[in-house]
Amino acid sequence: MRSILSPCFTSSKMKAMFKLMLDCAERFTEYFQSLSVAEQTENQAIPQEMKETFTRYATDVVASTAFGVEVDSLNEPNNSFYLMGRRVTSFGFWKAMRFFMNILLPKVCAIFRIRFLDDETMSFFIGVVEETIKVREEKGIVRPDMIHLMMEARKGKPKVEEGAADDETSISHVDVKTPVNITNMDIAAQAMIFFFGGFETSSNLMSFLAYELAADSDVQSKLRTEIEDTWNECNGKLTYEALLKMKYLDMVISGI
Structure with a gap:
């Protein structure tokens, strides 16, 4: 699976997914512009919980790039994807215990069916992935996201091309050669890993x-x-190349 997913992080793949992220950023900007208008109308400041706001933005980005679905968590605060995402990343004592048990004692957890996520949450995200795959296969939809990459991997395993290293990331480009057996559950699991890894870290x-x-x-x-x-x-049209040239932005983020 690692060899299949590594092409996701080449410059060419990131550039293709940049448009998806930019769409989310534009909605994020429009949301604050609407707040500004509302503040002028009401002649008073409207307080915002920024951690919550950034979490909703991160949800939209991960949903689009990893699961291949469009959600608007700022204007639709109670959408199912966001609420389920909060359930995934909200840790209580027993959930934390299940998490560490699955890491330290995976075989025991498999025998006793001790899962990190509850059945409802698992069913929701698997259902999202299966529906997305079904629609794309039926209608021939191509979208530059993780789901598409793994769907393509079903037809052939990525193999590294000699001498085709990516300039920005030093990761080689790949070509499809050997068929790989990837189930919908595998795709859903990988999408969940991206969601779990990007949901809180980005918003923090x-x-x-x-x-x-x-x-x-x-x-x-x-x-x-x-x-x-x-x-x-x-x-007024930000590009991937222009973003890479923003050295001071890179310095500020690196200093956090």
Whole structure:
């Protein structure tokens, strides 16, 4: 599975998925623009819980890039995908115990059917993946996300092409050669790993970033200038290449 997923992180694959992330970012921006209008209308500030807001944005990005579905968690706060995602990442004592038992004693957990996720949550995410795959196979839909990559892997296992290393990531491009047996459960499991890994980590990073920028006006001013300059150079249409050239943004994020 590792050899199949490694092509996801080449520059070419990230560039293809960048449009999906950009769509989520545009909705995120529009949400705050609507808040600004509402504040002017009501002549008072509307408080926002930023960690919650960033978590909803991260949900939309992971849902789009990993599960291949479009959700709008900011304007539809009670959508099923977001609520189920919160259940996955909300840890109580017994859930934490099941999590560590599955890591430390996987064979015992398999024998006694001790799962990290409850049946309802598992059924929901597996159902999302199966429905997405069914619709794409029936209608021939192609979308540059993780689901599509793993669907393609069913037809052939990625093999590294000699001398085709990616410039930005130093990961080789791949070609489809040997068929691989991948079930819908395998695809759902990998999508869940991406969701679990990106849901809280991304929102936490953005929360700390927002705090640090609010606390340091000089850094905030320099970063705003770089963003505005890049935005003007792109004529209001941000590109993957332009994002990679934003050195100060990279420095700020690396410093969190």
